[in-house]
Amino acid sequence: MIKKQVKTRNTIQRIKIMKYLKSVKTHPTAEMVYNAVVKEIPSITLATVYRNLHNLANKGKILMFEFNKEYHFDGDTCNHQHCICKKCGKITDVFQEEISKYALSKLRADNFDAKCVTIIFNGFCRKCSGV
Amino acid sequence: MIKKQVKTRNTIQRIKIMKYLKSVKTHPTAEMVYNAVVKEIPSITLATVYRNLHNLANKGKILMFEFNKEYHFDGDTCNHQHCICKKCGKITDVFQEEISKYALSKLRADNFDAKCVTIIFNGFCRKCSGV
DNA sequence: ACTTTAATGATAATGATTATTAATTAGTAA
DNA sequence: TTACTAATTAATAATCATTATCATTAAAGT
Numbered sequence: 001m002i003k004k005q006v007k008t009r010n011t012i013q014r015i016k017i018m019k020y021l022k023s024v025k026t027h028p029t030a031e032m033v034y035n036a037v038v039k040e041i042p043s044i045t046l047a048t049v050y051r052n053l054h055n056l057a058n059k060g061k062i063l064m065f066e067f068n069k070e071y072h073f074d075g076d077t078c079n080h081q082h083c084i085c086k087k088c089g090k091i092t093d094v095f096q097e098e099i100s101k102y103a104l105s106k107l108r109a110d111n112f113d114a115k116c117v118t119i120i121f122n123g124f125c126r127k128c129s130g131v
Numbered sequence: 132m133i134k135k136q137v138k139t140r141n142t143i144q145r146i147k148i149m150k151y152l153k154s155v156k157t158h159p160t161a162e163m164v165y166n167a168v169v170k171e172i173p174s175i176t177l178a179t180v181y182r183n184l185h186n187l188a189n190k191g192k193i194l195m196f197e198f199n200k201e202y203h204f205d206g207d208t209c210n211h212q213h214c215i216c217k218k219c220g221k222i223t224d225v226f227q228e229e230i231s232k233y234a235l236s237k238l239r240a241d242n243f244d245a246k247c248v249t250i251i252f253n254g255f256c257r258k259c260s261g262v
Numbered sequence: 263a264c265t266t267t268a269a270t271g272a273t274a275a276t277g278a279t280t281a282t283t284a285a286t287t288a289g290t291a292a
Numbered sequence: 293t294t295a296c297t298a299a300t301t302a303a304t305a306a307t308c309a310t311t312a313t314c315a316t317t318a319a320a321g322t
Contacts, residue, residue, distance in 0.1 A: 007267095007268080007320085008268075008269090009267095009268055009269065009318085009319045009320070010319075010320095011269060011319070013269080013270075014269085029309090030309080031309085043270085043271070044271085045270075045271050045272070045273095046309095046310090047270085047271075047273090047310090047311080048269080048270055048271070050309090050310065050311075051269075051270085051311095052269090055269095066197040066198065066200070067197065069197070069200070069278080069279075069308090069309070070309070070310095071309085071310085081234075083243040083245065086246070092240070092242070092243065094238065094239075096237060096238070096239065099233070099234045099237055099238070102230070102233050102237075103212075103230045103233075103234065103250055103252075104252075106227060106229065106230055107225065107227070107230070107252060108227065109214055109223070109225055109252070110257075111256060111257040112214045112216075112223065112252065112254055112255070112257070113254045113255045113257075113260045114214065114252040114253065114254040115217070115253055115254040115255070116252075116253050116254070117250060117251065117252055117253070118249075118250070118251040118252075118253060119234055119248060119249070119250055119251075120248065120249040121234075121235075121238060121240070121243065121245040121247075121248050121249075122245065122246055122247050122248070122249060123243055123244045123245040123246040123247070124243070124244045124246070125242060125243055125244075126241075126242040126243070126244075129244045138298090138299080139299075139300095140287080140289070140298095140299055140300065141288075141289095142287080142288070142299090142300060142301080144300080144301075145300090160278090161278080161279080162278085174301090174302070175301085175302080176301080176303065176304090177278095177279090178279090178280080178281090178301085178302075178303080179301060179302070181278095181280075182280095182300080182301085183300095200277090200278070200309085200310075201278070201279095202278085202279085
């Protein structure tokens, strides 16, 4: 059960991508990340952005979730939750760790070793709830 | 705020799709639903399956969520949770309504009108946790 | 400086989902 | 029963986010 540690390299591409995600409070898609980073590294390609985002997510350095057939990335790996508006798709953060903690502590699933919980509130944002 | 009620029709395609989802405890993709239903209605197409699945999900008659770039459907709309194995992708059900109830009741989000919660436990199933 | 191999850039390929459109058909009313 | 209307279908093409391929480049250790 010894997992061979593939050593990673801190390329400027990866560093810039990471830095961008940390600087932002949104939940950008790969393309949005690309649009931001390409300003600093004109030669970077979308494929490289995807590669690095997956790499970072696998290492647990960023979060990744799917919505509307797109991956969204989050530089904040602290235990938080999301609200997604069913109408406009806007994603906002909720920082209530007790909700995740409760879920994990109450889970009774003998055949499953839960590492973390994804909690998404589905509903309507202020702007869309009156429609 | 009067939403025009588009009247739907109970086509045999829709009925068979619904019946299949109710008969199963898995979380099939559109293609899996197609493979099952095409045995009874050989002329049905994948596009029709997609159309109906979206239709049923929009009406709240089935649940729908994304995983591994695919939509998964669930004929059970009761408040339950899911466990997804990070390794093999297996999805299993958890029926602990109190977890969802707690999350919804504790949520403090002034600008968001939450209708329901999606709770997904990420980890490893028995078979994969020993690897 | 030299070596190793992870990572990149360029590009093609993949594959789930959606759009289009003419033909059907469920549901309703005559 | 028959006719009517619009929802739905089957067939098919198109979309587009993501992934694969591969020759080249460049981190990071020696």
